[in-house]
Amino acid sequence: LSLGQSVRLVMEGALTARDRVGVQDFVLLENYNSEAAFIENLRRRFRENLIYTYIGSVLVSMNPYKELEIYSKQQMDRYRGVSFYEISPHIYALSDNTYRAMRTERKDQCILISGESGAGKTEASKKILLYYAVTCPTNDRMAALGDRLLQSNPVLEAFGNAKTLRNDNSSRFGKYMDVQFDFRGAPVGGHILNYLLEKSRVVHQNHGERNFHIFYQLLDGGEDDQLNTLNLERNPQNYRYLVKGNCPRVSSISDKNNWKVVMKALPVIGFTEEEVQKLLNIIASVLHLGNTQFGEGEEGETYITTEISNLARLLGVDGSALREALTHKKLTAKGEEMITPLNFEQAEAARDALAKAVYGRTFTWLVEKINQSLALKVHSKGSSVIGLLDIYGFEVLQHNSFEQFCINYCNEKLQQLFIELTLRSEQEEYETEGIAWETVQYFDNKIICDLIEEKHKGIISILDEECLRPGETCDVSFLEKLEDTVGGHPHFVTHKLANGKTRRVMSREEFRLLHYAGEVNYNVNGFLDKNNDLLNRNLKEVMCQSDNQILSHCFRREEVIDQKRPEMAATQFKNSLMKLTEILRSKEPSYVRCIKPNDAKQPGRFDEVLVRHQVKYLGLMENLRVRRAGFAYRRRFEAFLQRYKPLCPETWPNWHGRLADGVLTLVKHLGYKDEEYKLGRSKIFIRFPKTLFNTEDVLEAKKPEIALTLQTSWRGYRERAKYQRIRRAGQTTSSCWRSHTLFIKGFIYRHGEYGPENDYFLDHVRYSFLKNLRKNLPKSVLDKSWPTPPPSLVEASEHLQKLHMRNMVTKYCRIKMVYLEIFKDQKDSYPQSVGRLFLDSRLGTQREQISLKVVQTLGNDKVQYGVSVIKYDKRGFKPRPRQLLLTNTFAVLVDKTKIKQRIDYTALRDIALSSLSDGMCVLHITREDNKQKGDLLLHCSHSIEMVTKLAMMANKTNNVNINPGSIQFTVARGKEGIIDFVRGAELKVTKGRRGHLLVVSQRLL
Ligand SMILES: Nc1ncnc2c1ncn2[C@@H]1O[C@H](COP(=O)(O)OP(=O)(O)O)[C@@H](O)[C@H]1O
Ligand SMILES: [Mg+2]
DSSP states (O other): OOHHHHHHHHHHHHHHTHHHHOOSBGGGOSOTTOHHHHHHHHHHHHHTTOOEEEETTEEEEEOOSSOOSOOSHHHHHHHTTOOGGGSOOOHHHHHHHHHHHHHHHOOOEEEEEEESTTSSHHHHHHHHHHHHHHHSOOOGGGTTHHHHHHHHHHHHHHHHEEOOSSOTTEEOSEEEEEEEEOTTSOEEEEEEEEEOOOGGGGTOOOTTOOSBHHHHHHHHHSOHHHHHHTTOOSOGGGOHHHHTTSOOOOTTOOHHHHHHHHHHHHHHTTOOHHHHHHHHHHHHHHHHHHTOOEEEOTTSOEEEOSOOHHHHHHHTSOHHHHHHHHHEEEEEETTEEEEEEOOHHHHHHHHHHHHHHHHHHHHHHHHHHHHHHHSOSSOOTTOEEEEEEEOOOOOOOSSBOHHHHHHHHHHHHHHHHHHHHHHHHHHHHHHHHTOOOOOOOOOOTHHHHHHHHOTTTSHHHHHHHHHHOSSOOOHHHHHHHHHHHHTTOTTEEETTTSOHHHHHTOOTTEEEEEETTEEEEEEOTTHHHHHHOOOOHHHHHHHTTOSSHHHHHHSOHHHHHOOSOOOOHHHHHHHHHHHHHHHHHTSEEEEEEEEOSOSSOOTTOOOHHHHHHHHHHTTHHHHHHHHHSSOSEEEEHHHHHHHHGGGSTTTSSOOOSOHHHHHHHHHHHHTOOGGGEEEOSSEEEESOHHHHHHHHHHHHHHHHHHHHHHHHHHHHHHHOGGGHHHHHHHHHHOOOHHHHHHHHHHHHTTTSOSSTTTHHHHHHHHHHHHHHHHHTOOOSTTOOOOOOOOGGGHHHHHHHHHHHHHHHHHHHHHHHHHHHHHHTTTSTTHHHHHTOOOOSOSOOSGGGOOOHHHHHHHTTSOOOEEEEEEEEOTTTTOEEEEEEEEOSSEEEEEETTEEEEEEEGGGEEEEEEESSSOOEEEEEEOTTOTTSOOOEEEEOTTHHHHHHHHHHHTTOGGGEEEESSEEEEEEETTEEEEEEEEEESSOEEEEOGGGOEEEEEEOOO
């Protein structure tokens, strides 16, 4: 089957199987207002492992909690260049569609991924990146960019992810990533923005959760002397910051392996050895900080009871200054500096604040550092961008605090953007199609965004004010202030303001926001502190004197000198969110909405309550309503006509008039009512899914009949001579009547744009080229031949050629590595061999070619390497010219057309050579194997190359022995022979004294 054909089959299959596997686009749900129908459709698809479903251009993704075989290279190829709706929904389809939109419309794109923790956002973003890394053309100069993009992931995850109850690898920060592409569509640069790292995790974790991965990775994976230098012990239980969750190990995570991955990745993304060491010092210092303990003196003063010299050393600061700063605070009152001691609780809080600041700022530094490595090195003209946003969705926990408030505010903003952009693109489409816009009723959540963010009046402003206000302030006074100022707002309630029913489910310390997606109660405890995010000034002063460059970069002197208060946490977040929405607004958006089927991380379990909750808080029903407001289904005229033309005599087999007229004739014939559809300029809009399904059913019922009439008419066709040539070509592809007509038509339109007229034909041409290419791929790095591609494949062919070359080069480098390992400075002829190219065969000339008979005898065992050798008899040492051929599992010695000896690699014990410049080598064969004829004495003028290849294929790279004076071999039944090696004027192989073989090697300068 050609690609085009299989695509069509898949589409047909999916439409007809809709009862069992649900619809692949929610817009085709008859009852689009029914949440039950929505969830039932999700369930049906999930049961069949169909984890992806569209809502128009939105992709809904269910976490399968198991590996599905749908992410292979073949799958990537399947989705390349295929129209979004023609093939089953997939993250690759969305990736590809976004990429092509960027290329053809020259407009920046963004993909917004949202969903609860553990729903699969990060996995989705990784799949998208991988898709681009594999399928996009590469820019030679930037070949490593894809690599760096992918490598930055494990590093970011080590520092920014942690095991939580909901996800073993939960991202504890929001991430927006730009990938920049040059005018040819090759990725050339990247940039990451990070949001809201959950710093509190550094000092506290809930039961069953862990701190950030990196701490456990270091303790588990670090070398002994590394840990010694950092003064660390392996057991995480020894560190107070790691024991709170009582969960040092997680079965699904290998800290040791991940540590290796991170250590490998750091140099790739541009970290020097020194920077890595500084980074490790910081991680260790946080652990030591956590173990720093305080005591209380007689007078209520606080002092440090633990050793802090290590901590000071790792932080690169003065020990006594640190001791002082951890137990005192510095105030400036009326222009005078005052130092006051901290009480016990304050000292502990100061210590934790320092740990959070050190870790949080280091994380930001890390992101900057990665950005330097990903930065566009040369400005390229005409470049465009695809942005990826992986950010937590609405979070509704048992107790919601400041963090949830920020996250949910973010989601409120993103929803606003979604509505704006979706309506905008819908409206634009209606406009270009010349169809009257029908107002869509939707809930505008601006009122909630304003409630949170409005200057002077919104919740964030009130929070800031309360933090700055002199006098006694606390979380409760903040709550009262809220009641005074926004108490009357329709989306705001507190215990005091609520009616009896609501009051029962709220505590006195909570306020409730009625978000667009549903209500959430927030507990005000800790709001002020978290918003303040205070680090005592004297701690800052100590830190900015650190001789650890990372830390002195993170703690700037200006910050201490500058008396202006830095922005509060919520305001900082609000500002970065404003920037983010600006960035996103300038781009064309696509959406991935992730859902997790259950909380137990188990495959195959569909927890309806949990899913319904997510459908609600993701706003999916609202998505669907907006998308379905006008018409359920729209298709370009060509596509519609192509599919349904057999259903009307006037349009079958071909419509010769205008496309719009053809479609009109067709739908009139089918009896569409006026309110069921509208014709735009290039598309037909169908209002109800039912209309489409009925049409599909008619087509299905009519298929046998159509086939019959077509066969008859085809026979008539066949008589005409002018189609003979094409027919022959057509017959080779398929015997199906349909392909013939398509093929002929495609041939006629072959120079036109790719479309329904010629897609089958062009696909066939492509297919044939690729098939031919597979047979004629160049075999070595030196072979520059390449079949000529058809016009539509020129670009693809170029990429393939590069890719193939790269593969061969990699393979080649691997051989060279092995060669170095074996021979470097081991053999006199090594220096000469260094610059030589390795070839895939040394049997170049006509005379040397492998005989056909031998090839036939070997059958499926393809010859991977061949070379001419001289074989010496073990008795008498008579020289005999032979060919040595290597296959994947054995080697053979060939005398012209006869295979004289077969050496199974399993029977090969080792390979021995001399350390001189000769080409003699001995293959020692294990004695147990009676089938074998015993050891082999060979001389080969390409011995180094031959031995390298043989050793690699036989997996014996550790069994190549290089001997200085002589090599023993077995003649027969325990009798030994010996080869002696000496240096001399020129190469000579002769029978020496005592029946030894004497090899004289040329002395090399
Ligand atoms: N497409 C997928 N295929 C297989 N497993 C998945 C897929 N998506 C998610 N998972 C599983 O779910 C876990 C959580 O996914 P993740 O992307 O980290 O969630 P989120 O970023 O939304 O918190 C992953 O570690 C993985 O085990
Ligand atoms: Mg994540």
